[in-house]
Amino acid sequence: MMNNIIVLPLIIPIMVGVILVFLRPYVKTQRVISLVTMLGMAGISLYILNKIQTEGILRLDFGGWEPPFGILFVADSFAMLFVLTANIVTAICLIYAFSSIGESHEKMYFYPFVLFLIAGVNGSFLTGDMFNLFVCFEVMLLASYVLVTLGGKKAQLRESIKYVVINILSSWFFLVALAYLYGALGTLNMAHLSERVAEVGQGPLLTTISIIFLIVFSLKAGLLLFFWLPGSYSVPPTAIAALFGALLTKVGIYALFRTFTLIFYHEPSITHTLIGIMAGVTLVLGCIGAIAYKDVRLIASYNVVIAVGFILVGLAVATQASLEGSIYYVIHDMVAKAMLFLIAGTMIALTGKTKINEISGLIRNYPLFGWMVFVVTCSLAGIPPLSGFVGKVLVGQGAIESGSYILLALAFLSSIVVLYSLLRIFLSSIFGETIISVEDEVPLKKGMIISIVLLAIGTVSLGLGAEFISGYVSDAAHTLFNPSVYIEAVLGGNK
Amino acid sequence: MKINDVILRTVTKIVVFIILTFGVYLFLSGHNTPGGGFIGGLVLASAIVLLYLSHDIETVQKSLPLDFKLVAASGVLLATGTGIGSLLFGAPFMSQTFAYFDLPVFGKTELTTVTIFEAGVALAVVGVVVTIILSISEDE
Numbered sequence: 001m002m003n004n005i006i007v008l009p010l011i012i013p014i015m016v017g018v019i020l021v022f023l024r025p026y027v028k029t030q031r032v033i034s035l036v037t038m039l040g041m042a043g044i045s046l047y048i049l050n051k052i053q054t055e056g057i058l059r060l061d062f063g064g065w066e067p068p069f070g071i072l073f074v075a076d077s078f079a080m081l082f083v084l085t086a087n088i089v090t091a092i093c094l095i096y097a098f099s100s101i102g103e104s105h106e107k108m109y110f111y112p113f114v115l116f117l118i119a120g121v122n123g124s125f126l127t128g129d130m131f132n133l134f135v136c137f138e139v140m141l142l143a144s145y146v147l148v149t150l151g152g153k154k155a156q157l158r159e160s161i162k163y164v165v166i167n168i169l170s171s172w173f174f175l176v177a178l179a180y181l182y183g184a185l186g187t188l189n190m191a192h193l194s195e196r197v198a199e200v201g202q203g204p205l206l207t208t209i210s211i212i213f214l215i216v217f218s219l220k221a222g223l224l225l226f227f228w229l230p231g232s233y234s235v236p237p238t239a240i241a242a243l244f245g246a247l248l249t250k251v252g253i254y255a256l257f258r259t260f261t262l263i264f265y266h267e268p269s270i271t272h273t274l275i276g277i278m279a280g281v282t283l284v285l286g287c288i289g290a291i292a293y294k295d296v297r298l299i300a301s302y303n304v305v306i307a308v309g310f311i312l313v314g315l316a317v318a319t320q321a322s323l324e325g326s327i328y329y330v331i332h333d334m335v336a337k338a339m340l341f342l343i344a345g346t347m348i349a350l351t352g353k354t355k356i357n358e359i360s361g362l363i364r365n366y367p368l369f370g371w372m373v374f375v376v377t378c379s380l381a382g383i384p385p386l387s388g389f390v391g392k393v394l395v396g397q398g399a400i401e402s403g404s405y406i407l408l409a410l411a412f413l414s415s416i417v418v419l420y421s422l423l424r425i426f427l428s429s430i431f432g433e434t435i436i437s438v439e440d441e442v443p444l445k446k447g448m449i450i451s452i453v454l455l456a457i458g459t460v461s462l463g464l465g466a467e468f469i470s471g472y473v474s475d476a477a478h479t480l481f482n483p484s485v486y487i488e489a490v491l492g493g494n495k
Numbered sequence: 496m497k498i499n500d501v502i503l504r505t506v507t508k509i510v511v512f513i514i515l516t517f518g519v520y521l522f523l524s525g526h527n528t529p530g531g532g533f534i535g536g537l538v539l540a541s542a543i544v545l546l547y548l549s550h551d552i553e554t555v556q557k558s559l560p561l562d563f564k565l566v567a568a569s570g571v572l573l574a575t576g577t578g579i580g581s582l583l584f585g586a587p588f589m590s591q592t593f594a595y596f597d598l599p600v601f602g603k604t605e606l607t608t609v610t611i612f613e614a615g616v617a618l619a620v621v622g623v624v625v626t627i628i629l630s631i632s633e634d635e
Contacts, residue, residue: 007588015575021568062589063581 003058005051006075008044009083009122010136012037017115027106031098034111038091038118045084049472052077057479057489059128067128067490068192074128074490078476081327081469082125082254085334088458089246090118092451096342097239099447100349105150105237113150117143117243124251128490130181130188133255134174137220141167144248147240148232156235163232170219177212184209191490194263194483202266210264210271217259221252222308224278229305230289234297238345241297245304246338250330253311260315261323261480268318276316276407282309283414290421294355296344296429299421303340303380306414307333313407314395322398324477329391331469332462336379336388339455340422343373346448347429351436356425361434366444370430372452377426379459381419387462500549507549514542525613532613536620543621544628552632563629567622574615577608 016037020030052058058075061067094114101110120140127133145167148160182188184205185196197206215225222229233244256275264271286305293299311333314326346369351359363370375386382388392415399408436442462469479485522535546555581590593607 004582004588011575011579011588015572015579018568018572018575022565061587064587064590 003060003075005044006048006058006060006073006126007062009041009048009087009126010073010119012041012044013115013119013122017112017119020112020115021109024107024109027103030106030111031094034115035091035094035098037115038087038094041118041122042084042087042091045080045087048075049077049080049084052080053471053475057486059490068187068189071132072128072189072490073126074190074486075126076476076479076486076489077472078257078327078480079125079254081331081472081476082250083122085331086118086121086125086247086250089334089338089455090114090243092454092458093239093242093246093338093342095447095454096242096451097237099445100345101237101239108150109146110150113143113146114243117147117247119143121247121251125254128190130178130190130193134171134178137174137251137255138171140248140251141171144244148236148244150240151237153235159231159235162228166219166228170216173212173219174216177209177216180209180212189490190258190262191487194487195491197263197266202264206264207267207270210259210267211274213259213264214256214271214274217252217255218278219252220249221256221312222249222282222305223252223256223275223312224282224285226282226286226305226308230298230301233301233304233341234295238342238349241300241345242338242341245300245341246334249304249308250334253308253330256312257315257323257326257480261318262483262486265318265483272316272318275312276404279309279312279316280407280410282306282312283410287414287417287421290417291424294357296347296354296356296359296425297341299356299425300337300340300344303418303421304337306418307337307380310392310395310411310414313404313411314398316407317395317398317402317404319398319401320477320481321401322395323480324473325391325394325396325398327391327473327476328394328466329388331473332379332387332391332459335455335458335462336376339372339376339452339459340380342448342452342455343369343376346444346452349448350442350444356429359429359435360432361430361436363430364434365436365441366449369444369449369452372449372456373422373426373430375456375459377419377422379463380422382415383419385460385463387459387466389463390466503549507545511542511545514538514545518542522613522617523610526607526609532616533620535613536617537624539617540621540624543625547625547628547632552629563622563625565622567619567626570615570618570620570622572615573618574612577612577615580608 016033020033023029048058052075060073062071117140120136120143123136124133124140127136145164148163149156178188185193187193187196219225233241236244260271260275283306286302286309289302290299290306293302311326311329314322314329347359347362348354350362353359379386379388382392395411396408399411518535518538521530521538522532525531525535578589581588591607591609593605596604596606598604
């Protein structure tokens with residue numbers, strides 16, 4: 001099978017990133033090339049996504065080595081929806097970066113590392129091999145280590161040491177888990193793993209291995225083990241924080257979904273119950289954090305945590321409706337979280353203050369910006385017709401179908417807390433008496449507001465056009481719910 | 496105080512060539528026997544690091560005027576380029592091919608596209624290792 005196009009989301013960002021290393025002094029050229037690349041990648045992703053609808057799941061065997069022997073990329077609707085959204089969001093964050101990141105960053109290989117980051121993210125979504133997933137994770141993480149420390153401020157270095165240490169530790173766990181898995185099953189091809197687990201039965205040993213994977217991916221996704229997240233997501237420059245908040249946890253979430261729907265789905269009473277408990281606790285702790293802090297960046301970071309909990313509720317109940325809901329919600333969350341982080345960063349850039357009670361009346365100085373805050377609040381709270389709504393309804397429907405009323409209650413209470421925590425920002429910082437006099441007003445840069453408006457258009461059109469993407473989403477959920485579809489696409493035809 | 500390192504410098508002059516030869520040998524034997532671009536690259540890098548240790552950074556940079564960050568970048572470009580190259584021939588990504596040629600000195604020799612890929616890996620490893628060592632040494 002020959003589908004070379006599906007390797008492009010990995011290889012093009014890497015090659016372009018490397019070329020940008022040679023163009024270090026030419027900031028303008030770097031900007032244009034990186035933005036064009038990301039838009040091109042979004043176009044290619046859309047093309048692949050549509051091709052999957054007509055031709056079924058696509059796969060590419062690297063170097064012609066057929067599965068289960070070689071490494072391969074597998075593009076199904078689930079993976080491609082993530083890739084498409086990630087690329088669009090990255091393009092928009094780049095537009096924000098043009099006007100905010102500063103020349104010193106741009107000359108210190110900012111654009112190459114963003115491209116390497118997106119290459120790792122895309123690779124993680126597309127790979128069909130567990131070890132290759134590890135490699136793509138590392139590509140992404142190495143780029144993120146650089147991006148989180150770039151600039152070298154004291155707070156950044158303090159938080160990034162935690163971030164780096166925790167990720168190296170979890171990568172080590174990942175490697176150990178891979179070794180156990182290979183020792184137990186003799187393969188690392190995901191489809192082949194799924195087949196073998198089904199053959200030998202998911203005994204206590206395999207369930208234990210699956211729990212190690214659960215721990216690893218939970219660390220990456222910020223499911224329960226999120227203690228490193230709020231700190232390290234709130235210190236880097238806004239555009240980078242937005243990229244992290246929108247994309248990095250999603251890769252962990254993707255890996256959790258893939259592993260526990262394709263490979264380890266035979267003992268839901270153990271693994272999925274555990275995921276459910278972790279998701280519930282994450283929701284509660286995330287809510288506490290989102291209400292407790294007054295720093296806008298920390299509120300935004302805890303909102304990331306809440307979203308992770310919410311999305312994993314969909315995996316814990318694991319009905320087709322809830323999986324569909326989670327997919328909708330991930331797509332929505334990438335867009336809305338990027339927007340939230342950009343807004344938080346812009347508020348700080350405009351006022352020079354980080355606490356919501358120190359900022360007031362921004363809507364009088366920047367009316368459009370103020371209304372954008374309102375849009376993101378409604379969107380994240382799941383108010384129709386914005387994009388959070390569909391996902392929340394479907395996850396709720398799944399939870400009712402399977403009788404998980406505690407998770408249902410927690411999930412919807414968390415929506416109220418999200419609404420409250422963001423309304424607090426809106427009421428205290430956006431409304432009220434302005435603290436900025438007309439003379440002191442810092443002009444809102446065009447690039448900043450354009451990218452925020454673009455994301456707002458994204459969340460509105462995702463909500464209004466839910467019908468339009470429902471075909472893709474239900475195909476993705478169908479593949480997740482029926483592992484045989486995926487296995488047939490990978491291993492079928494060469495037995 | 497100037498350290499007397501005559502012995503180190505003299506030994507380095509000879510040993511560097513042995514290491515470089517060994518590195519190239521490892522690199523060329525890579526695709527069929529133990530060795531390869533990664534290991535070869537590490538050995539090559541160790542030769543350069545030894546030069547930096549026995550002489551000072553300025554002297555080495557005068558005779559070896561390379562920006563090792565760019566060396567690493569061109570390595571990655573070369574390695575990914577060979578992967579992309581197979582797309583031009585309608586083969587799956589990362590496909591390789593090989594053939595036997597009668598070369599004047601070597602006789603019947605196997606030439607393969609893997610070697611180009613490995614050359615990219617080797618360059619990337621040399622570039623990264625030397626960059627890391629240099630960054631550490633710059634840190635006072």
